[in-house]
Amino acid sequence: MRVFSVLIFNGREAVSSLRRNGLRTILGLIGVIIGVSSVIAMVSLGEMAKQQARKQFEALGTDLVVIRNNQGQGQSGIGIADALQLADKEASILNSAPRILGNGSFRYGGKEVGYGSIQGVTRAFAGVSKLPLKEGRFVTIFDVNQNYTVVGHTIAEKMLATGTSDLLGELIELNGILFTVIGILDHYEESYALPVHVGANESVFIPITTSRRIDSNQPIDVIIAVADRSIDHETAKSDIQKYLNSVTPQGQFDITTAKELIAQMEQQMGIFTLLLGAVGSISLVVGGIGVMNIMLVSVAERRMEIAIRRALGARKRDIRSQFLIESIILTTAGGIFGTGLGLVATWGISRFTNWDFLISWISVSSGLGTAVGVGLFFGFQPAHQASQLDPIAGLQGN
Amino acid sequence: MLRLEDVRRSFQLGPVTTEVLHGVNLNVVRGDLMSIMGPSGSGKTTLMNIIGLLDRPSSGTCWIEERDIANLRDDELSALRNRKIGFVFQSFHLLSQLSAIENVCLPLVYRGTTRGAARKRAGTLLEQVGMGQRKNHRPSQLSGGQKQRVAIARALVGNPALLLADEPTGALDPETTADVMDLLLKLNTEQGVTILIITHDSLVAAQCIRQMQIHQGRLIEQTASGEDV
Numbered sequence: 001m002r003v004f005s006v007l008i009f010n011g012r013e014a015v016s017s018l019r020r021n022g023l024r025t026i027l028g029l030i031g032v033i034i035g036v037s038s039v040i041a042m043v044s045l046g047e048m049a050k051q052q053a054r055k056q057f058e059a060l061g062t063d064l065v066v067i068r069n070n071q072g073q074g075q076s077g078i079g080i081a082d083a084l085q086l087a088d089k090e091a092s093i094l095n096s097a098p099r100i101l102g103n104g105s106f107r108y109g110g111k112e113v114g115y116g117s118i119q120g121v122t123r124a125f126a127g128v129s130k131l132p133l134k135e136g137r138f139v140t141i142f143d144v145n146q147n148y149t150v151v152g153h154t155i156a157e158k159m160l161a162t163g164t165s166d167l168l169g170e171l172i173e174l175n176g177i178l179f180t181v182i183g184i185l186d187h188y189e190e191s192y193a194l195p196v197h198v199g200a201n202e203s204v205f206i207p208i209t210t211s212r213r214i215d216s217n218q219p220i221d222v223i224i225a226v227a228d229r230s231i232d233h234e235t236a237k238s239d240i241q242k243y244l245n246s247v248t249p250q251g252q253f254d255i256t257t258a259k260e261l262i263a264q265m266e267q268q269m270g271i272f273t274l275l276l277g278a279v280g281s282i283s284l285v286v287g288g289i290g291v292m293n294i295m296l297v298s299v300a301e302r303r304m305e306i307a308i309r310r311a312l313g314a315r316k317r318d319i320r321s322q323f324l325i326e327s328i329i330l331t332t333a334g335g336i337f338g339t340g341l342g343l344v345a346t347w348g349i350s351r352f353t354n355w356d357f358l359i360s361w362i363s364v365s366s367g368l369g370t371a372v373g374v375g376l377f378f379g380f381q382p383a384h385q386a387s388q389l390d391p392i393a394g395l396q397g398n
Numbered sequence: 399m400l401r402l403e404d405v406r407r408s409f410q411l412g413p414v415t416t417e418v419l420h421g422v423n424l425n426v427v428r429g430d431l432m433s434i435m436g437p438s439g440s441g442k443t444t445l446m447n448i449i450g451l452l453d454r455p456s457s458g459t460c461w462i463e464e465r466d467i468a469n470l471r472d473d474e475l476s477a478l479r480n481r482k483i484g485f486v487f488q489s490f491h492l493l494s495q496l497s498a499i500e501n502v503c504l505p506l507v508y509r510g511t512t513r514g515a516a517r518k519r520a521g522t523l524l525e526q527v528g529m530g531q532r533k534n535h536r537p538s539q540l541s542g543g544q545k546q547r548v549a550i551a552r553a554l555v556g557n558p559a560l561l562l563a564d565e566p567t568g569a570l571d572p573e574t575t576a577d578v579m580d581l582l583l584k585l586n587t588e589q590g591v592t593i594l595i596i597t598h599d600s601l602v603a604a605q606c607i608r609q610m611q612i613h614q615g616r617l618i619e620q621t622a623s624g625e626d627v
Contacts (some may be wrong), residue, residue: 002510009507020495062419069548308491311452312552313508392452395487396443 009326021298025330027214028287028294032374033341034333034368035284040342041349042280043363046273048346048355053265053390054192055356062258063237064128065093066195067223067244071251077219080181082247084122086225086394090243092236095226097124099196099212100218104175104205106155113158116202118174120218122213126150128224129198130191131205136168136183139311143182143207149174150183150205174204177214195256196222233257279364281370287334288374295327299389306386307394320387327379330371337359399559400426400449405458407444418444420615421458426560426594431586433595433603434613443564445612446596450478450562463559467505475568480508484553488565490545492537497525498548499533505556523551527581543574550581554591560584567602579605 018025059280068079075374083098100120125131126138132148141249151159159167160351161182170181188200211218227236237255244253299306306319343359402424408417418441426432447453448460451467460467462482465476469573484505485491492501502520503513511519524533527547537545546566553561563582567575579602585591595606603609611618 005510005512006507009513016495291410304491305493309495309504309508310476311450311479311485311491312505313476313556315508317473318508321538395452395491 007321010318010322010325011329013322014329017298017326018330019269024294026295026329028291029334029337031290032284032331032371033287033338034072035280035287035374036335036338036371037340037342037345038283038362039277039280039370040339040363040367042276043273043366044342044346044358044360045349046269046276047360047363048268048353050266050273050352050359051386052355053193053269054262056191057258057262057265057295059257060130060191060193061128061226062262063094063229064194064257064258065225065227065229065233066254067225068254068256069219069221070254071219078223078244078248080212080220083220083223086223086240086243090236090239092228092231092239094228095124095128096207096223097122097128097225098220098223100208101221102211102215102218106151106209107173108159108170109162109164109215111162113162113172114155114202116152116155116204118211119203119205120208121205122208124300125224126205128199128226129194129196131198131200132186132188133221134186138360139205139207144209145213146207146210147177148182148207148210149179150185152185152199152203152205153187154201155204156184164351168193172204174206175214179204179206179207193258193261194224196224196262201321202331223252233259236383249377260353277366283368285376286307286371288331291327291331291383292378294330295323295379296385298326299323299382299386302386303389303394304397306389307391310389310391311395316387319389320383322375323383323386327383328375331371331375331379332368335368338371339367342367399428400424400562401461401462402448402455403459403461405445405448405455405460407441407448407453408456417456418615419455421447422612422615422617424610426447426592428559428592429586429590430608431583431606432608432610433597433605433606434610434612434617435597437598440612441614442596442627443616444597445617446564447496448560449560449594450483450485450617452474476508480505481556482559484556484558485559486546486549486553486561486563486566488568490537490542490549490569492545492548492552495532495538497536498529498540501537501548502533502552502555504552509556519542520551520555523555525549526554527551527588541574542570543577546570546574547581550578550585554585559592561591561593563593563597565597565598565599566595567599575599575602 071077083096086096087093102118103116104118105115123138123140139148156167166172167181167184171178172181185200227233237257240255244251309319347357402422405419405422406417407419408415415578422445448455454467465609487548499517499520502525503516506516506519521533524530527550529544532540567578570578582593583605586593595602597603
């Protein structure tokens with residue numbers, strides 16, 4: 001009862017004391033406001049970046065499994081038929097898109113129009129890597145062994161620069177072999193959510209069977225498979241491993257699921273967020289030191305007042321709580337304003353980066369909590385010092 | 399009510415120990431109006447600090463209402479000071495940021511009295527000292543005599559066993575001194591408040607029933623006829 005009423009009294013006194021020393025209070029507040037707002041903005045920034053990365057993965061599909069051929073050059077690895085049958089043989093796999101990667105120079109109308117990848121693929125590959133078709137069509141299974149090609153954006157631009165208005169049906173020389181252009185791609189944005197470098201803008205795409213026909217030694221470098229969403233990705237992974245072992249016992253493959261990549265990404269982003277939060281906390285600590293400084297000055301100025309209160313019967317802990325409450329009120333107020341400023345800053349960042357605005361409640365609650373903690377931690381020493389002042393010396397004014 | 403027996407107080411200043419009080423005996427009974435006079439350096443302030451429970455004797459005993467203060471913890475001493483002692487200081491020592499009534503409330507606050515009850519009691523006390531009209535004034539808006547009246551109200555608000563006044567008129571002009579002394583005498587005669595005044599003003603001391611001299615750390619009581627006891 002006594003404790004409670006003294007606390008209420010001390011709270012009122014603290015507020016009026018803070019108001020009385022307006023400028024000093026504002027300076028102390030600014031330190032805490034900057035500290036709390038930077039913690040909130042930094043942590044929210046990390047969370048937003050995480051959210052953004054997750055969105056990229058989800059746009060490609062969290063059901064992708066990438067199978068990378070680890071065998072050396074000259075080894076044929078998995079056959080085209082086996083690679084395509086993965087989806088038919090394993091119930092957990094819905095689709096598979098193998099690729100044979102070659103490269104060469106491209107000539108059109110007697111002029112060199114580029115040097116880049118010649119990617120032997122199927123229709124499914126365009127689907128899983130989200131290749132944007134601008135004109136014509138992509139290669140299909142009906143194009144077996146045909147010299148048909150879909151050209152990437154940059155190559156198409158160069159071809160158009162020679163003065164041709166319609167590229168469909170035009171002939172292009174790929175490593176000296178003539179191909180008919182059946183499709184043109186739009187500009188392709190590489191996504192780090194797909195662990196396969198596509199480089200579609202500088203590439204041409206041809207039927208996978210044609211690739212094999214032209215150069216029988218070129219192995220399949222990668223298969224992008226689509227797993228059944230309802231099946232656990234670990235199961236899909238082990239199904240694929242079993243299938244690969246059965247068709248190419250000596251094959252060596254790296255199998256990575258999108259879920260593994262997401263988990264990896266989230267872990268990295270978590271560290272990133274923690275780091276940002278730590279950077280933000282530095283300014284909060286600096287703000288706390290500012291508060292401590294202000295409180296020490298306040299205690300020194302009010303030695304007489306403290307002595308009078310002690311003479312009137314205030315106990316040491318009453319004095320301590322008076323000053324502690326003052327610093328906690330100061331930092332809590334700073335925490336509230338800082339939260340507001342932090343959210344505004346986060347919103348500003350989200351506008352600037354075009355990311356989805358996201359309020360990280362963890363950062364808001366930890367920002368506010370830390371503000372109170374800073375008041376307690378940095379207010380304790382001055383408050384303790386106040387409580388230990390000798391009332392006799394204080395009353396005599398020395 | 400307050401009893402000092404062979405109280406000594408010495409201070410350590412580097413390697414030198416200086417004894418300021420050399421065995422003080424004092425017995426204050428309820429309703430006393432007493433003055434202690436002495437030149438500066440005589441140990442007046444040290445004695446006041448011990449009587450006011452701000453300090454403890456180096457040796458000897460100090461009882462307040464039959465409680466020996468030697469064995470009390472700091473918190474207990476604070477609580478005892480809050481209940482038994484009302485201080486009046488030479489320079490008033492009102493808190494400048496608080497109004498008159500808030501100043502008067504302070505001892506009750508540290509006792510845990512609710513705000514409403516404390517303000518009610520403080521209001522009554524301010525009426526008694528003739529400051530009822532100025533209870534919401536800040537100390538800076540009051541004259542010296544008015545400040546001392548507020549300080550007296552604050553000293554009495556908790557109904558202490560002893561009102562301990564350290565040079566209560568030291569900062570006042572003769573006219574106001576007379577006013578404040580009238581108030582203290584009235585409180586003593588009409589309400590039986592026990593008052594101990596420490597002063598070096600012999601006119602103030604002369605108005606007290608019991609008069610003491612402190613000289614070189616020793617306390618000597620004088621009878622009404624002027625003889626030393």
